[in-house]
Amino acid sequence: MTIHANNKDETKNNTSHELIEIEGDIAVNLEIPNRGNILIISKDQSYLTHGIHKFPAKFFPELPRYLIQRYSESGDIVLDPMCGSGTVVLEALLNNRRGIGIDIDPMARLITKVKTTPLDEENLQESKEALVQKITEYKKSKKIDLEIPDFPYRDNWFRPYVMEELALVSASIDETVSLYKGRTRVNLLDFYRVVLSSIIRDMSNADPHCTRTVLRKNVVKKIDSGDTLACFSQRLESQITNMKTFSGLYKKLNVREVSVPDGTATETGLDDTSIDLAITSPPYINAVDYPRTHQLEMYWLGLLGTMPLSHVKRKYIGT
Numbered sequence: 024m025t026i027h028a029n030n031k032d033e034t035k036n037n038t039s040h041e042l043i044e045i046e047g048d049i050a051v052n053l054e055i056p057n058r059g060n061i062l063i064i065s066k067d068q069s070y071l072t073h074g075i076h077k078f079p080a081k082f083f084p085e086l087p088r089y090l091i092q093r094y095s096e097s098g099d100i101v102l103d104p105m106c107g108s109g110t111v112v113l114e115a116l117l118n119n120r121r122g123i124g125i126d127i128d129p130m131a132r133l134i135t136k137v138k139t140t141p142l143d144e145e146n147l148q149e150s151k152e153a154l155v156q157k158i159t160e161y162k163k164s165k166k167i168d169l170e171i172p173d174f175p176y177r178d179n180w181f182r183p184y185v186m187e188e189l190a191l192v193s194a195s196i197d198e199t200v201s202l203y204k205g206r207t208r209v210n211l212l213d214f215y216r217v218v219l220s221s222i223i224r225d226m227s228n229a230d231p232h233c234t235r236t237v238l239r240k241n242v243v244k245k246i247d248s249g250d251t252l253a254c255f256s257q258r259l260e261s262q263i264t265n266m267k268t269f270s271g272l273y274k275k276l277n278v279r280e281v282s283v284p285d286g287t288a289t290e291t292g293l294d295d296t297s298i299d300l301a302i303t304s305p306p307y308i309n310a311v312d313y314p315r316t317h318q319l320e321m322y323w324l325g326l327l328g329t330m331p332l333s334h335v336k337r338k339y340i341g342t
Contacts, residue, residue, distance in 0.1 A: 049089035071113070071269040072138035075262055076221045078108035078131070079234045079311045082304055087111040090302050091118050098278055099299035104288040109135030111302045112281060117272070121280040123298075127287045129326040130220075130317040137217045139281040140210050141270035150199055150211050151263055157195040158252065169194060174322035175332070179238060180227050188251035189226065189323065192219055218262050219255060220320040226251045227319055235315050 041059045047066040055061065065083035068074065073084055087110055091101055097119040103111035106124030112135055115122030124135045161167050169190040171177075177186070196215040200208050225231070230242045273279060286292050288305075306313070314321075314332055321327045 045085075048085055051089065051092045053089070070265075071117075071272070072262075072265055073110065073113060075138050075265065076108060076134045076217055077224070078134065079313070079316055080304075080306075081108050082110040084110055084114055087114045087302050088118065091115055091120060091300065095120055095300040100297060102291075102293070102298045102301045103303045104291055104301065105303045105305050106135050106283070107131050107304070109138050109283075112283070113139050116276065116279070116281050119276055119278040120300075121278055121282075123282045123284070123293070125284060125286045125288065125291055128313055128317070130321050130324075131313075132283050132285075133213060133324070133326070134217055136283045137213050138269075139283070140213070141273040142210060142214060142266055143207070144267055144270060146203070146207060146211065147214075147263060147266060147270070150203070150215075151259065153202070154195055154199040154215065154259075155256070157199050158192060161191050161195055162252070167191075167194070172322055172325065174327070177322075180229065180319055182228070182246060184248045185226050185246060185251050188249075188255075189219070189223065192252070192255050193323070214262075214266065215259075216324055218259055220324055221262075222251070222254045222258055223320050223323055225254060229319070235312055236318055 041056055042062060043053075043055065043059060044062045044064070045053075046064040049061075049063065063083060063085055065085055068081075068083050070084070087103075091111075091114055095101060099120050100123060101111065101115035101120045102123045102125070103109075104125045106112055106126045107128075108131060109124050112122035112124035116139055122139065124132070124139075126132055126135070169187055170193075171186050171190045181189075193216075196212065196219065200212045200215065203211055224236065226246060227236075228238055228244060229236045230239045231244065232242075233239075284292065288303075318327070318332055
């Protein structure tokens with residue numbers, strides 16, 4: 024079986040086998056012929072929390088949803104040992120399965136954790152209003168000492184006023200969530216950090232048309248002072264709405280278990296007989312350089328420290 028996504032013309036031109044074209048959800052009872060080809064046209068790859076953060080070469084939700092519904096039952100444990108941004112884990116949760124997501128990439132683990140963790144609507148709304156107010160206060164203040172992380176070629180990647188605005192938002196997030204305690208504080212902090220991370224690439228000088236994070240002399244992005252704060256505000260509103268919808272739906276689920284442990288695909292720490300279904304899309308050799316793709320986000324979030332990217336890449340498959 025060969026599966027294609029959203030590339031109708033190319034698929035039809037490059038296959039001599041039977042082509043099954045599906046738009047949106049895949050019927051659970053669909054029988055796929057041997058050596059058949061499926062063209063799936065995804066209707067919505069960002070519903071609920073699926074679209075909280077860009078991630079290269081990620082699953083479209085319809086495929087893992089179909090596999091989960093067809094090959095597992097309610098309450099089963101579904102594992103993705105290379106979970107990326109957590110599409111399989113979220114779909115497992117939404118279908119009343121217990122989801123486990125493992126990935127060597129710290130950015131992947133953080134995104135997966137955030138998109139599968141519900142937040143109390145009152146805390147979410149209250150903290151959002153406090154965050155917006157804190158950003159406004161910091162923006163007016165002339166005495167605030169902003170902490171801008173130091174990392175390789177930082178000043179090439181970002182304009183000074185963009186770095187100041189990113190640091191201002193980061194400081195505002197830390198100050199806002201400090202009013203909460205325990206797991207509530209951690210979950211709110213992670214959520215707001217991922218929302219902030221989701222605009223970092225857009226606000227950098229990196230070529231927006233390339234999956235890898237690269238600078239090109241002939242690409243000059245128009246980013247004015249204030250654009251970073253405006254972009255964060257817009258992204259915040261949309262993701263707050265999506266998180267509220269997801270959190271409301273979460274309350275109605277019969278099975279509400281998700282785990283995103285530290286580990287790797289080769290060292291999961293799980294018993295061989297403990298998993299009912301495993302679904303994954305392993306990285307192709309040299310297809311996507313994940314550390315390089317997310318380097319700016321990971322440096323800003325402190326997930327890499329000052330470690331050279333070359334050291335990080337040695338641990339990954341496909342880079």
